[in-house]
Amino acid sequence: MKGGKRICVVIPALNEEKxxxxxxxxxxxxxxxxxxxxxxxxxxxxxxxxxAGAQVVHQPLRGYxxxxxxxxxxxxxxxxxxxLDGDYSDYPQEMDRLVDPILKKEARFVVGSRVLGxxxxxxxxxxxxxxxxxxxxxxxxxxxxxxxxxxxxxxxxWPDYQKLGMNDPNYGWTxxxxxxxxxxxxxxxxxxxxxxxxxxxxxxxGTFKGAxxxxxxxxxxxxxxxxxxxxxxxx
Numbered sequence: 101m102k103g104g105k106r107i108c109v110v111i112p113a114l115n116e117e118k119x120x121x122x123x124x125x126x127x128x129x130x131x132x133x134x135x136x137x138x139x140x141x142x143x144x145x146x147x148x149x150x151x152a153g154a155q156v157v158h159q160p161l162r163g164y165x166x167x168x169x170x171x172x173x174x175x176x177x178x179x180x181x182x183x184l185d186g187d188y189s190d191y192p193q194e195m196d197r198l199v200d201p202i203l204k205k206e207a208r209f210v211v212g213s214r215v216l217g218x219x220x221x222x223x224x225x226x227x228x229x230x231x232x233x234x235x236x237x238x239x240x241x242x243x244x245x246x247x248x249x250x251x252x253x254x255x256x257x258w259p260d261y262q263k264l265g266m267n268d269p270n271y272g273w274t275x276x277x278x279x280x281x282x283x284x285x286x287x288x289x290x291x292x293x294x295x296x297x298x299x300x301x302x303x304x305x306g307t308f309k310g311a312x313x314x315x316x317x318x319x320x321x322x323x324x325x326x327x328x329x330x331x332x333x334x335x
Contacts, residue, residue, distance in 0.1 A: 102130040102196075103203035105179035109134045109195075111154070112167035113186030117143040119299035123184070124152035126192035133176055136186065137167030145186075165273035169266065182255045187298035189223060190253040197291045198255035208260045208286045211278065212253035212293030220296040227311040235275055235318050242326045245282035246290075250274040250318070253293050260286055265334050271314040272321035279325045280334050 101107065109127060113120055113136050124134060134154040138146045139162060146156045159170035168183065175181065180202055184190045190212070201207040214224055215232065232249050239245040252274060264280040266273070281288050329335075 101132060102128075102199060105203060106132045106177055107180050107182065107199060108132060108175045108178035109182045109184065110137065110168055110171040110175070111135070111149075111184060111186045112137045112139060112164050112171070113141065113145050113149070114139040114162075114167070115141045115143045115145060116186040116188075116300065117141070117145045117148050119188040120145055120149045120154075120186050121152040122188050122299075123186055123190075123192055124149065124154050128193070128195050131182075131195070133178070135171040135174055137169075137171035139163070139167040161269065163270035165266070165271075165276075166269040168273060169269070172261075178258045180255055180257055181261055182253075184253045185298075187300060189296055189298040191294045191296070194253075194293050195255075197293060198253065201289050201291070202255060202257050206287070207289035209256045209277075209281045209288045210254060211247060211249065211288070211290050212251045213247075213249040213290045214251050214293060214295040215248040216290065217292035218294045223295045223297045225311075227315070231311075231315050231318065235322060238319075238322050239275075239279060239282065242322070243279065243282040245278065245288070247278055247288075248290060250278065251293065251295075256281075260284075267335060268321065271317035275318050275321050276325075279322065279329070283325070283329055283331055283334065285331075 136149040136154045140160045157170045198210045236247045268276045
């Protein structure tokens with residue numbers, strides 16, 4: 101626990117056998133529960149995660165959001181949920197930057213910004229940087245939401261997560277969360293977080309097909325939200 105609150109970590113993972121033990125080892129000792137959503141890995145990701153001390157939930161339905169949703173189902177009475185990737189690109193040791201603003205009641209939803217933080221050269225691809233810029237610009241135009249990144253390293257208070265009604269099973273997960281938080285008027289905050297080259301190859305920005313599909317889904321989510329979503333109707 102930290103500050104009297106139960107902290108639970110969710111890690112979606114697909115074929116991260118080499119990275120996942122290092123991710124889990126870097127998570128602070130005050131975290132109460134670590135759940136890895138194994139998204140149909142065909143390597144030793146699940147075994148490596150268990151051996152490192154995490155709980156593993158299998159989600160064969162492919163998709164970033166699907167893996168997160170499966171992991172969230174087994175969380176045990178969380179007060180704060182932290183999300184981070186399983187490829188060791190985020191710095192788990194910086195988790196207090198995300199959790200402390202919630203504990204201090206400065207925010208209810210905190211996003212780690214790779215744009216504002218220290219990045220290893222080549223860690224954030226051109227297509228990821230361009231896509232982040234466009235998505236954040238549109239969120240600012242539609243909802244006056246001031247974000248610089250769709251960074252996967254983020255934390256949210258459990259009661260507020262429950263209000264979001266998260267349901268995107270794949271590439272739209274992060275932007276869906278940020279849009280819904282803005283629509284509901286949650287106290288949102290960005291903090292700079294460090295970012296390095298991932299271990300292995302990205303399933304999204306590392307391929308042309310993945311980058312195109314992710315970009316299309318993110319834009320679709322934004323325009324769908326602009327037309328259909330309102331407080332009380334977030335789906």
